[in-house]
Amino acid sequence: MASDSPPANTNDGPSSPGENASSPIGNTYSSPSSLRSRRRARSSTPSQFATPPPPSRLGVPSSTPPTSRPSAARSNRPATPSHTDEPPPSSDDGGEDGADDATPTFVWGTNISVQDVKSAIEMFVKHFREAKESSDDLFREGKYMASIRKVIEIEGEWIDVDAYDVFDYDPDLYNKMVRYPLEVLAIFDIVLMDIVSSIDRLFEKHVQVRIFNLRSSTSMRNLNPSDIEKMISLKGMIIRSSSIIPEIREAVFRCLVCGYFSDPIIVDRGKISEPPTCLKQECLAKNSMTLVHNRCRFADKQIVRLQETPDEIPEGGTPHTVSLLLHDKLVDNGKPGDRIEVTGIYRAMTVRVGPAHRTVKSVFKTYIDCLHIKKASKTRMAAEDPMDVDNSLRRVDEDVELDEEKLKKFEELSKQPDIYEKLARSLAPNIWELDDVKKGLLCQLFGGNALNLASGANFRGDINILLVGDPGTSKSQLLQYIHKLSPRGIYTSGRGSSAVGLTAYVAKDPETGETVLESGALVLSDRGICCIDEFDKMSDSARSMLHEVMEQQTVSIAKAGIIASLNARTSVLACANPSGSRYNPRLSVIENIHLPPTLLSRFDLIYLILDKPDEQTDRRLAKHIVALHFENAESAQEEALDITTLTSYVSYARKNIHPKLSDEAAEELTRGYVELRKAGKFAGSSKKVITATPRQIESLIRLSEALARMRFSEWVEKHDVEEAFRLLRVAMQQSATDHATGTIDMDLINTGVSASERMRRDILASSIRDITLEKMQIGGSAMRLSELLEELKKHGGNINTEIHLHDVRKAVGTLASEGFLVTEGDRIKRI
């Protein structure tokens, strides 16, 4: 029997099958008492009170000496909330032991035959094959037989069993397992043991089953008394984990008088009784036995508190928590802050009024006996998979489960001709206008394809966007929205961020004194979007840290003896105010943005958000606000996707769609790029206009890829490229930019110039006309603009505001277009 295994291998967990059968969950009741018993043993003063017999969670089928079991099981009852359908274990014992007998045994209180369950499990383990497997090779070993062999090979201790497989093979077994986990799992373990020993008779370790991936997952909030003793699975976040508690399993005592070592004594009902006398016949000294710690065997136990994740908390509620009990290998599987999905058995435990009291309170403590823990971020299963391919960007919630129905819906959505518009509309629906900005942001969410060439060169797929605009144009709101939408987004404000805060910093661990690397915002938003508000207010040194991140997508650190390069594959979404808070139309775009070109060129899209007076917009705004206040806001809403659909649509596309450039699109790209380059080639304009750089062609590729992704298209088409070009142009208001000066001609943007402004311009133009009529002959000598300005100022009775050269130039431009005069650089000539 396994219990004979050398006591030295303490780490291997329980070796006695009896204990093992229950070990994933076992000894729950035993915890307090076993601790107590240890204490007692140490102090050698056997306590007189009768500890309510605790342990053996199931009173389970086991091969422990039968004498102890039934009593343990039975006396266990009062301590457990008696649930009607909870089978008293005693009958189970019978079932187990009598496995060879012909008499059918049942799980207590039900008509479930232990025999049936056992054979069903056997069938499942031996014959289950995954659907695809069975088709190509009928004679291959079943999935779980293979894993059993593997476990034997690596001397593992457990086998992960996917509950979906169980359901697929035998739904009835699945239901029994979920409803009576204690019993069925115990049988499962026994079946496993049988199979293991039939393969390798010498295999000593006990192999347990770990069920995961239940078909339905409950939320912590919905746990209720009917879930007690059922198998459940739920998600949550670890908030606290206790230190590892060693729980005694086998004790060895030594006689202080003669030095005799007792045989290992196994925990029985959560306690170990210290032999009152020395067991050696020759000695028999009384009260001489003492516990030998280093020869005892302990198992690990840990208590972890799990809290609901924020998305499950209803409005106006606080998060619920639940305790988890972890054993052996599950211990330390998660740390505080980890999001996990746990499969386990929900249990309730009575609370004794006091340790010395037999009476129990009417209130139960509840906890989950863990069978399996899956980390939500990187599943254990996935970790065993071959390294996941780097260019599949999985930043958006990895564990979004998509069922067929949803997939179909997405397919349908993607087929809609106006999906692009629709998605743009669904993005921040409460922010008005800014349609092109939203389209750009949409591209950022979808992202391009990252490319890792064999040569080692890699091209990022993340799209960086900068929003520059007047105050009060809801830039920050857009940022907040995107931050909410992207699952691993970090929101920082440039004003409060330092370079190290954004990248990574080296800190001294207060406890150990070791230097540790703490991730900053950019590293934390790896494969996410890092939103930086108030970008212009950021210190230059902090900003320069972004150079590396935005192109190489890594953060390199070399300080305090730590040299490291951390991944920061993040899209940056930054927003800034123009250099003078408000956009100054007299300055060029570059001057307004006032950021170093090295940084600017790293942004794929730079949006100028200008507050343009437009009655149409105003009216819509007014309508919207009135509607907001008088509770018919819904009617004003256009048809749009809700935020959850949007997120899962985006994540699905990011995960599964990897569009490639079609030839046509590639051609269009080249053509457009050459044109773009030309635009920057005005003499002397290089400082004023953002010229196209090779980076821009990459941006364009990314943008067009993102656009194709939105349609779930595997090919980037010509119109995607065209749209990408349009976005680029629109973003910079390039249509309105005067290439010669780099300024934006506001006239072109403003469809509705305010009346007073127009009046002023008219007056200016007419006075220039007067002056020129007065001073110049047709075809006569030219006049400098500055002279004209002087004249105007002298003249300017009817112009009450200050005149700038800029205004004059504009007015002259108007006159020139009327054919009244010609401009020659800085001079004008009347014709």
Add this chain to the structure above:
Amino acid sequence: MGGPAYDCLTNPLGAVRFSFGNALSSGYDPASSHGKDWGVVDLFRHYFSDESAITQVPILDLSSIKWVQPNTLVRFRGMIQDMLGNEFYAGAYKDDSTWRTNKYSDVSQFPDGPSSETQVWERRLLYCVPVPGRNQWTECSSIELKNRFLDLTGQNREKRARVDEEMTDSIDSNTLEAGLNGSPFKKLKAGEGTSSASECQLPMTDGVPQSCVIPPATSTDSLPCLLKVYDSPESDLKLNDVVEFLGVLTFDPNTMMDMDSPGDNSDDFSEAESVQMPSGKVPRLHCLIHRKLETQHFLHSSSLLTELKSPQMFKEIRESLMKHLTGLLGNDHIAAELLLLHLLSKVHGRVDNVAVGKLSLNLTHLNKESMSIFGTQLRDALKSLLPFTQSIPLTIEYLNTASLGPKKDYGTNRLVPGVLQVADGTHLILDETELQPGTLNSVGVENANLLKNLLECQKVEYDFQYYKMEMATDAQMLIFSEGKSNIMPADMVLPFQPSQVNPLQVITPETAQAWRCYLATCKSLSHSIGQELQQVLENDLVAARQTDRSLGSQDLSRLLTMARMMSVSYGETSLSLEHWQMVLELERLRKERLK
């Protein structure tokens, strides 16, 4: 009284058991019911269907806790401060083949015989505290009840004498409180008045706002309560709701024993609430029925509500209140108008990040001296008008040290309250005149952000350490500052221009009552707008924006909110052109002053 009715009041558990027995005989099966209600709620709800029956039940507070008997029916009025999750208990058990129930009781009647069949049921645990910033007038005196109660339970005479003394005392302070607003005499009195819960949070010492530091809601002088709620859907009771619970008061002697041996028993499974909250300090209430409290419930004479029907009534009260406010504000009429609108504001809708209906007011041009006159007067006036008021001094020191946002403490598994965990409708006064240049530490910055966020979005971030959760909050915020407050960007900014200092007006309790009632009624009025006027509004807004480009959507939104408040202040439920124009005029005057 007598019969079952009598039972409801003094022996509620008897009534519960009685009805349980009835239910059993009519086929109620505890084994399959999951503890669903078997008619107890209806029984009590029926009995307490009218207000007068409810007033018979003593209110649990610091003073009454001394004489209220366990296992009797009490009321608790408070704010849900924390939710402690669900608790499983042995709801029903079989005692010699008859079912018994443990519902609505704490005491373990759970026999330990292994043969007994028990049913595990579920109840919710809520941790409630007296509403932060509650003003004295909201308290009902349960003195009368106490007398009756003491008679009933045959308490001794000496106590009776003390009661009488207390009664006169409290009557005094009541009348004084309502009547002589802000008189030094009253302040003296209020300071030592029947100290219940949190109303002595603001020691009203003249011009020393530093002392107005609000203690956390779980200070020693307030009485929290652990509520055990049955059969109530989760969405029914939310965090920060102000609720009146009616239920059975219990003491659990067992918890005391727990205290002796915390180490052994609490292997981290326990919610530990019994350890942290000994029943001596935190009474348990097994809630039978509950209702959300509106301001109206705090008004003792509900008769006024019916009177406030005709527009004429509204107009009259509005006028008298306006006169009062104008007087308080040194004859600054515009400030008084805006203050009234501000007092009527409440968040009535949320679209994403926009809280529709908030209207915070920033009175500028106030310095320390004028604050000591007008600020204190105003504060006292608001205390007598509104149910919940709090005052937050914006000093560097305060910002750097106070814990404004609630924070989850995982060590105790409790939500540690912050100053900004307030009930909906709480009025906050932020006094920035005391602010001196200085350095904010990280706590200070966080606090300032919290305040700003509350002002802008009416949301408070609760810190759950691993993540933060925004809770919608509805607080009216009034800011006093010297210049326009940049830390607290209010909706309305108005330079305060008092022309004279008025002597304190004497207000009769009836008037105060009428005003309270008026404010509460106006606030609860629904509001709509006609189709034509909607068009007018739109045109006006577009025109306003065309002339002044600096008007953002927030400004337009504010105008509409003001219009709503204006029309509501006249007791009307739909906006009229007249009121809209009044608002525009008011806005024009305000703009003029800003120049």
